[in-house]
Amino acid sequence: MELRRLGDGWPSWAGRAALVWSAGYAAGAAVAALTGPAFGYALLGSLHGTAAEWILAALYGGAAVLAGVMLRRPGLRWPVRLAWPVVGLCLTSGFGFLFSLTRVLFFLSRNQPPMDWAAWTNEGVAVAGSVLWLAAALAYRRRARGVCPHCGGGRSRVDAPRRTRAAFVAVAALVPYTVMKTAWALGSTIGYTGEGSPGLDPHYASDLALRLYAHGVDATAVLALVGMGLALALTTAWSARPVRPVLLGLGWAGAATLAPFGVFLAVVGTLMWTGAVDVGFAGHAPWVVLVAYGGFSVYGLALGRATRAYQLRTRRACARC
Template sequence: MRTSRWIFRWWGAWPTWTGYAAAAWSLLYGALGLFWAMGGSGYPFGPVDEDHLSGSVLEGADVGVTAPAMAAVGAAGAVLGVVMARGRGRPALRNALLGLAWAQAVTFALVIPDYFLIAFVALAPLLVVFAFTGVPGAQGGVGDILYWHRVNLLVLFAGGVLWAATALAYQRRTGGACVHCGRGDRPAAHWTSPGSALRWGRWAVWAACAASLPYEVTRVAWYFGWPLGITEDFERMMQDTPGMLEAGLGFAIASLLGGVLTHGLVHRWGAVYPRWIWFKAGKRVPPALAIVPASVVAVALVPAGLMNLRVDLEPGLWAVSLPGVIFVAWGAALGAATLSYHLRRRGACRRCGRGTAERAGRDDRAGDEAGAGVAVGP
């Protein structure tokens, strides 16, 4: 119990430690860059057999150029993280620091990684099982899935998340807003009100579900023998490759289930457990239970989409990569829907107390609607 409380307290204090964590991450990764620049082994973008290639934008990059750049960026990031964690900065310096921090966040989390981020999110439960049972098929084990070229991309993604948190905390701190909730002394913008957020959140949910349809339809069609958007030869190749069509079908089903859960971001059952979840029926859904996984998926979709933008579209094979390009729009729409859910579910800030009046007004309206027999939304 004490350990869990300490974890929650530590997690709740994220604005105070993310800058130092980002600095430490940058220092360590910069040290790796220096090691590779001096001829050390393990350079993650070097020559590798075709089965272990990544789809990263840096795949095949010259170690003589990339490794020293990693070392320099890492050293600069170590200083930047400490400065942002401790200092406030004048307006001109503030803007420069924020620009550098957000640039690192976008580069490490969205630009350099590939499709493996979203695949890892989808396969994570299976990887735990495979660690004990072994991987079905010709692969020798989990190491054939989590090899260094891929693990490195997860490491870079983690660094990008740390830099995004560092930039957000610094932006709020230097902008006079609460570092925990982001509210300031000025009246909140209209689009952040619960009613407005619900309206544009619904559009975001429908956009997210529509963006996933091309991927889902094509993969289901392939499984049942219809070469939609591909050649018949390509369809036969997949049929002759054990597990290939099944994997595509599995991802499509996971996507469809994710679409159903996405609707919960704008419906009542996303805020209060429905009756068919009998052991929780009528109880409040913790906001983080929806916000955290939805945010992770939204961010992980974007690198997959950007990777597909770099793939050459072969004649007769448009369905191989074109549905993946739409992952960028899918991730953006899911992120917007998640933000809408957060704005409608957030309560008064425990640190600054802002939002108390807003919450009280919302509770009064909910009580009036419940008394009148009207279904109460989130």
């Protein structure tokens, strides 16, 4: 009952929670910079050290100041424009946590680097911060617009769009990747000019992954099919609990993870072809990174649109406005 009451009252406490979280996260970064313990603070998941910790302390300290302004001046419109980049900053800091499944899979494979539990925990805290800041930004914007802070005064479920096209776009975005990885598992080398088997490194792959690959099944292609199924499931009218929270959680998590991940891979691939960096994609044709891996970004964006439509279509009428 208390948890339900807490969830129902989120517009009233989200701003204060974002302020406390930002101040605490900034203080932790400053302590790490001053004393040197490995708290897991890093920029873009890879830039570690005192400089990165001070930068994060300054950024999240500024976020705490912004949260204070939002609490004291609820009628302004400009703070929310800065709140959305803070949400993105938190997701960037917690980017690795969104791929926790891959980190867990490390235990099922060989010769993987040891798990950095401090970094993993820190990234999880950052993801929690992104949720708090998203709630605070939504509540602040809705109050500034004079609409219901709980539902936003949006359209009713009857008028909500289905966005079936978005789901089909999400499915189509993963088709090149799925076909390519399956073709590689079946013995083809299309788009691959390097040595060894494309798509699978026997030095790291688990015994299960090797057995599946030997029978023409790539594990990541199977995950892509699951992602397609999720996109299509969002076109339905399932609203019964616990189905709805599960679909919304998977949909928003997939959108937040894969939309920036595809852009990251496309940028890295471009830098690799220009000779600026060497990240191990040398044996792949340019279209592999742009079309197959870059499709993750298209999938993430389309999945987010389909998830939003599903959320509007299946929500219950707001009893507070």
